[in-house]
Amino acid sequence: MTAAPEVMTRAPLRTIRPQDLAEVYTQPNVQLTRLVRQGVVRKAAPGVYYALPDDRDRRWVPTLEAVAAGVATALYGDRVPVLMHLTAARLHGAIPRAITAAVVAVPRKHPTVQVADRPDGTITFVTRDVDALDAVLLRTDLGPALVTTPEQTVLDLTKRPQLGGMPAEAEDAVRTLLPRCAPERLARLAHEQRMGATLARLRAAHEPS
Template sequence: MTRAPLRTVRPQDLAAVYTQPSVQLTRLVRQGRVRRAAPGIYYALPDDRDAAWLPTLEALAAGAATALYGERVPVLMHLTAARLLGALPRAIAQAVVAVPGRHRDLPVLDRPAGVIRFVTRDVDALDATLVRTDLGPVLATGPEQTVLDLTKRPGLGGLPDECRSAVRTLLPRCAPERLDELARAQRMVGTLRRLRTEHPDSEDVVG
């Protein structure tokens, strides 16, 4: 498990190692060396962390999505990317991940509340960069992509005020030409137009 991407696996991923992976994972959970991230998904604690340590929700979501879809496939997006970019000062109880296929939302099992939300996207078309998390590196959208996504779907996750605040914080870091380029390539010209209407004071950024 420590060699798996983001130290996160499903029982079937260990079939070549254990004859009864679920039994072995249950034993490791009891020993405090492994935790359940979500139904059917487990992660190994880093060697230098004690049993009370918890990864960030962003890291846990990245690990769970990677276990489901493969390394460097999922992309952290929307408010989750805004959080990683420093545009969302407080932690929230949900993480949003772009994946190439439909998947139901998953409850987080290693803390009292939390949910991983999956959004079907063409992940290869997203403007994303590799960022570090508590469990390892993962792709996350950059400022321009994040601003467009937040503007297009402010209701995703039920936190529209946080979305608008994150957009205001990120806009000074956005390149106008990159916003135009992404909007055209991803059929989000209407979204960019709404962004310009909602943030007229940022005319030097959004054009």
């Protein structure tokens, strides 16, 4: 079977845009269509493609969280986007079942994207100061990506529980993650990011009376 080009397999999260192949192919879109047909590359979203890992067959599909990380990285650059909110909660194990919404913090506005490799799945881009977010590097199916810490995630879920359209799951994730959070780190982040009211609401809802 034909292999994906090295520029794809070495790209962050194995994900690229056609223009990233301009130095390899004179007609990147034509070659990507061929590679998709051969099953070694898959379309992730409009204008974004990922190479399947070498040890996976054509039926394998990465998690939505991994695809969201790859798409955002292809659009904004390596280690720039930060997986947040429901997506961070998923990667921290606070939402056990697969969901159809992904949320990514990015430095500039971008419309919501419908993913192309599964029947349902959207990526919502939230404009944030990504450098100010408290984040760690975690593994996904396609490679490592920045993900908000439990403390940052809890604050974000509490501030915007409706983001992603799953408020009940957001609330459950807060309950799961809160015992893992360091109170002093929560307080520091809330102060630095002007989320004092969010922290007060979090405490009122979850601290023993």
